Amino acid sequence: MTPDADLVSEHARSADLDPDRIRVVITLPTFRRPDHLVMTLDSLQAQGFGHDTAVVIMDNDAAGLEGAHAAADWLTGSRLKGIAIVAHQRGNCHAYNAGWETALAEFPKLTHIAVIDDDEIAGPDWLSGLMKTAEKTGADLVGGPQIPVFADKALDGWRKHPVFTPHYQVSGLVPILYSSGNVLISRPVLDIMPRPYLDPAFNFIGGGDSDFYRRAKARGFAFGWSAEAAVMETLPSRRAEFSWLNARSLRNGAISAILEKRQWPGIPGRARTLIKSLALLAAAPVRGVRLGLETGSAVIGLYHIQVAVGRLMAEFGLVNEQYRNPESN
Structure with missing residues (x-):
């Protein structure tokens, strides 16, 4: 199903992107963080993905388009190929849905979607860790830790707060996941779960990912955790207030x-x-x-x-x- 052109529009794509070669798509929602978006993209490119991996960047600021412009510039010179789109409806659930729908529509041989946010930096074993855990455990959805990194190092003590603490410590099967900021989702989940995947009712309060996971669990999908697949989440000082x-x-x-x-x-x-x-x-x-x-x-x-x-x-x-x-x- 192709996304509605009134709700989702393409802003840029890599000139030599070959959709038929792509098996894994990294979806990256962004909102008014163009500088950190480029850092996130750089961390993905540094992992040395093959020609079977692409990125879809979803800018959720249709008025400003800072992320879309930054993504377009980055794609012109990157080894990692991809597409930059604009999700015209405000809200994080709309952005995620736009990216996942675009990935399915553009890449017919897709097997997995991975998600990273525009305030995160992928660790060196990020995607490979998620994929290995999925293969080893048979989990349909695999999450990994989001390690908080305060811009002001003096605030690192707040990393002990439960809002920043990973839910699991050991790799393997787990009862359920809670965050979409670091996750791998297999194609069967996307084929079977009803659309929209994330309920827009959660756009501005959060929790659309948790609601999605609960519904996926009710349909019998299994969850895994990869302790090795870490991303570093950059936190402004106000999050310690x-x-x-x-x-x-x-x-x-x-x-x-x-x-x-x-x-x-x-x-x-x-x-x-x-x-x-x-x-x-x-x-x-x-x-x-x-x-x-x-x-x-x-x-x-x-x-x-x-x-x-x-x-x-x-x-x-x-x-x-x-x-x-x-x-x-």
Whole structure:
């Protein structure tokens, strides 16, 4: 299925791109980070991919097009071939959907899609690590760690905060994934899952990836983790500020409640979610003290309370759209 031309348009492509040779496509959403986008692309090219790998860059700023212009310039001189597109509808779910749809439409022999974000740098074994874990475990979707790297090294202590901590430490099969910032997805998942892949309802709050994974798990797909397939996520100093950490923690709680209500619909399901939220709130002080002692930070220790409060706020429709104003994110 070709993406709707009114919603997705092509901005540039490598002159000698041969779609029939491509088996793996790296999709790279971008929004007003042209300089870091080039750094991300450079880190991909440094891995020495063969002619069976391409990149699709999705600029989600149809007005400014900084990412699209930077990608077009980069593609003219790169060994890694690809396409730069513009996703005209604002929102990260729209950007991801545009990239995945374009990859499927452009590359008929595609076997896998990988995802990296425009604030990340691929480690030397990034894609090979994801692919090896998929082959070894048979997992349909494989994730890897996003290692936080603060621009101000004095803030590295905040890497202990749960919002920055990888969900798993050891490679192998895992129950489920949570982030789309570092993931490999096999073709059968894309062929079977209904479209749009990521629900636009999550465009500005986040969680569209978690919702997608839950639905994929319900259809029987398996998940894996590759500890070797790391990306380094560049973090601005504001992400160590209490206001940002509080907003992200509350948002995490809200997303968990929203996803559970989708999983357990109706009045019984809502009651079940509310009871769980109240139970988590009751347990949060003890868990918080333990976390604060482990990390040496009272602010980090607040995380479990913030998550529980965020879940309760979601019961009343109070969800922070943290991605609505990207400059403050």
